[in-house]
Amino acid sequence: MAHSEEKPKLGISSCLLGSEVRYDGGHKHNTYVTGTLGQYFDFVPFCPEQGIGLPTPRPPIRLVAEPGQALIRAVEVRDATVDFSKALDEFAKKVCNGLSEYSGYIVKKDSPSCGMERVKVYEKENAPAVKRGVGMFTARLMQQRPELPVEEEGRLTDPRLRENFVTRVFTMHRWQQMLADGLTAQDLVEFHTRHKFLLQVHYESTYRELGRLIADIGNRDLETCAAEYLQLLMRCLKHLADPGKHANVLMHIMGFVKEKLNTDEKSELLDLIEAHRLEMVPVIVPITLLNHFLRRFPNDYIARQYYLAPHPRELMLRNSI
Template identity: 45%
Template sequence: MTTAPLRLGISRCLLGDEVRFDGGHKRDNFLTDVLGPYVEWVPVCPEVEAGLGTPREAMRLVGDPAHPRLLTIKSGRDHTRVLEKMTTGRLAELGNLDLSGYVFKSGSPSCGVERVRVYTDQARPSHHGLGIFARAFTEHFPLIPVEEEGRLGDASLRENFIERVFCYRRYQDLLHNGVTRQALVRFHTIHKYLLLAHSTQHYHALGRLVGQAEHYRPKELAFKYGELFMEALAVKATVRKHVNVLQHILGYFKTTLGVSQKAELLGVISDYHQGLTPLIVPITLIKHYVGLFDVGYIREQVYLNPHPKELLLRNHV
């Protein structure tokens, strides 16, 4: 599915390394045992790499949620500057590793990307902060998919994140091979139904961009497409959108399927629509018919194989 290693950054504690403030870890079995065989992890612990040691005094974010300081809870020592210095150097290193995604530790004052507590003058902490390292990473690499391990417990969020990771790797391959108009047209074509499962609006906007490719320099075109492409995939795919895509694909078989075959496929699509079966059921039947009737255009669609089937992601959505 890719021509280069699928390399992901990750908070070291999630791999089982004992680098947390209390000397413990937060090993995540899905990441290590299920996803691990398909990726090359790049472990990072900003606090340890900043020289703060293990174990260490617990810390929290304090002040303005947009520009918080990192202070130890009991002694009040300010470690903001040392962490920011480490972050600048580490981001430069990560920029050379061609990362396709990053999994951060939830709630961490250095690594959290969702609802991190920031203590202000008010009695209650704000829950709108980002970890200092995570904020810098997302600003420096705006297109790279990121997620927290806690949110990956949700089947739909897990499937979406890993789908985006594999899609971003394909986009990186496109860049490495040279963005010609022909290559971009093909890339856009094979991602058609995957994009439609997320956002029709984005799909059409991307189509217009491809149609106007000659008006852009190659690097500018590549960035504009990548920005819209990743933005589209971040839009939530819903059952209704998947059903619409499945019905569109069904149209390619209208002259080849027999009456009973068509009824069977319509039946499993309906079952999926009603929540009686997961998405993998109609997808598997469609793939069977694609092979049986050699429907090349559909066979090439990334929608049918966005990530390794062994991950079982579509068995739960």
């Protein structure tokens, strides 16, 4: 696909980049985000609380609700009648309308504005908070753009969540590059074909659902089909890959070269796939050997599969167990 040199554009909570925008005048600089991910993504910072006109420093905000009720409000800690819910929601709507070129979003955990999950909600005076909230800004972001990969910086320390998020971002970026060139039915079929093993390693049954959608493409309006495909695609990739699913996909790919391998080579590859299934080696180990065999015995269909290189190798996202 074209434009491969363009970096994916990501929205991000400003304080994670080191901007001193927090209520106390501080920041929450995340060095993995700026030092590592920053080499591969273009970040566009947003601070929702500054975006609604609040100064820095400012009185802190928290989420409150009636016990067990769904309606959650963002209010000043010292005076619950000062309610920022509407302003934060309006700001989020405005930001969402300009996010069509964005491939993902990284938000600050625990924040009543930016947190993605388990944000403290205060239900009763002098009682411990319940961790059931979503920051006001991020709640609207996820509701209005359900297909957009969104992740908290705290969860990016988990290797599987990190790999999953970055895979979704790069897949979204490939999708956006395809649309930028003008979508054709053939593009959509090719996109699906090249993502086959990547989709299978995340969620086989949604992969099959996507396949049925593609098979019906000639009888449907292309744009409607593409919109449905994108929602399903991102839902599929949200499922975490695991060693068992990787082992199944690797065995499948091995089938394309195994006739060319001698007995020792076959058993070495099988051993490494099994070692990964048993979580003794990271998935990069059998993939590296498989790639070595694929270089000796090229196969066009496999070479075009994004499964083997869904994101830059230098990020080393497949090097953990």
